[in-house]
Amino acid sequence: MGKEPARFRFPPPPLPSSDALAMPLLMIGPGTGVAVFLDFCQHLLNAKLRDEANFPNVPRYLFFGCRNLDKDGLCLDELKYYVREGILKELILCESEGNGELPKYVCDFLSTEVNGVPSRVFVCGDAKGMSKDVLQCFTNLVKEEMGKTDMEAITFMTDLHKDDRFVEDVWS
Structure with a gap:
């Protein structure tokens, strides 16, 4: 069994390092x-x-989700520190098996929070469920916000992939 190389790059080549600092970002990393x-x-x-x-x-x-933040949120203090330091504008937390106070899944929150934010999207995590759901969520946003048909929205998302504006590092 061969190992597949990671596709993630910050920023995607050939941008200079300073451009990575000035890029608006949506980072989605459950678990x-x-x-x-x-x-x-x-x-x-x-x-x-x-x-x-x-x-x-x-x-x-940064969108971070897990089953239960009390059990699985080992890095929450560090993530909140980055918000206090101005590195992250916002940390959006989701928990699928929580008490219902937070959104259950990243896609539950995406459509209400980030409309109109020009950015690059980086998705890292499970390929079987999460990444497919996130891609579908963005495709739906393109249809709703830009008035595109299903095929036009799929083409738009394909172009974002090609232009390294929607980058995935996912595994199954």
Whole structure:
């Protein structure tokens, strides 16, 4: 069994490193998929500490979901720290088996929160369920917000993939 190389790059080549700092981002990492985003947030924090005066203040959203935040939210303190430091504009939490106070799934929240945010989308996690659901959610948003047909929305999302504006690193 061969190992498939990761497709994730921050930012996707050939953007210079400074462009990664100035890019509005939507990062979606349920479960262990959040790990790559923890590292990227640390990279952004280091850049801010090196040159705070020139650090771009752009919207960066991180969607993190798990079954139960009390049991599975091991990195919550670190994620909340990145919000306090201005690395993330917002941390959106979802829990599928929680008490109902939070959205159950990332897609439950996506459509209400990020309409009109120009950004790159990075998705990291489960290929069988989550990534398919997220892609369908974005396709539906394109149809609703841009008035496109099903085929036009699929073509639009395909173009976003080709242009590295919707990047997935998923596994099954």
